[in-house]
Amino acid sequence: MYLDTNNHISEIVHTYSDMVYKLALARTKNKFDADDVFQEVFIRCMKNYNKFTSNDHIKAWLIRVTINCSNNIFNSSWFKKTVLLNNNLKDNSLDDLNFSTEENKQVYHSVLELPKKYRTVIHLFYYEDMSIREISKALKIKEGTIKSQLHRGRNLLKEILEGEIFDV
Numbered sequence: 001m002y003l004d005t006n007n008h009i010s011e012i013v014h015t016y017s018d019m020v021y022k023l024a025l026a027r028t029k030n031k032f033d034a035d036d037v038f039q040e041v042f043i044r045c046m047k048n049y050n051k052f053t054s055n056d057h058i059k060a061w062l063i064r065v066t067i068n069c070s071n072n073i074f075n076s077s078w079f080k081k082t083v084l085l086n087n088n089l090k091d092n093s094l095d096d097l098n099f100s101t102e103e104n105k106q107v108y109h110s111v112l113e114l115p116k117k118y119r120t121v122i123h124l125f126y127y128e129d130m131s132i133r134e135i136s137k138a139l140k141i142k143e144g145t146i147k148s149q150l151h152r153g154r155n156l157l158k159e160i161l162e163g164e165i166f167d168v
Helices: 002-028 031-047 055-075 077-081 102-111 116-127 132-139 143-162
Strands: none
Touching (some): 002 055, 055 132, 102 116, 102 143, 132 143
């Protein structure tokens, strides 16, 4: 039983690690905070492993916990007292992530420049291939709001990319 549980947890980490890390990075815009969120999410996953009913439940749970842990960083007294000398994500922070082209990496960097509410829905919709309904359930936000945030996020992303070297 114990070996089976460890194997399944390892499989969960292997399957969802990119999703959790990229979402944490999209939320925190900081590699070190994203690392902390990543670690906390999978610690909680191990503690709550017996509560999972299906793979869809695991994915939704991981997304919700990643968002909550990211929010906890922003609400912590340490974060509020710390002066961030460089709030922007450096290009080398994206080097650990797998992007098929340099252009995809630059587009993702532009996604990180969006306000948090747009960044999250854009990330879940395009990078995690989640439907509007799935995003709505995971974030506990109405589907209409998700559609509006996607629309506004796309428009803002287009403005950002038009300022870059891309032809949009």
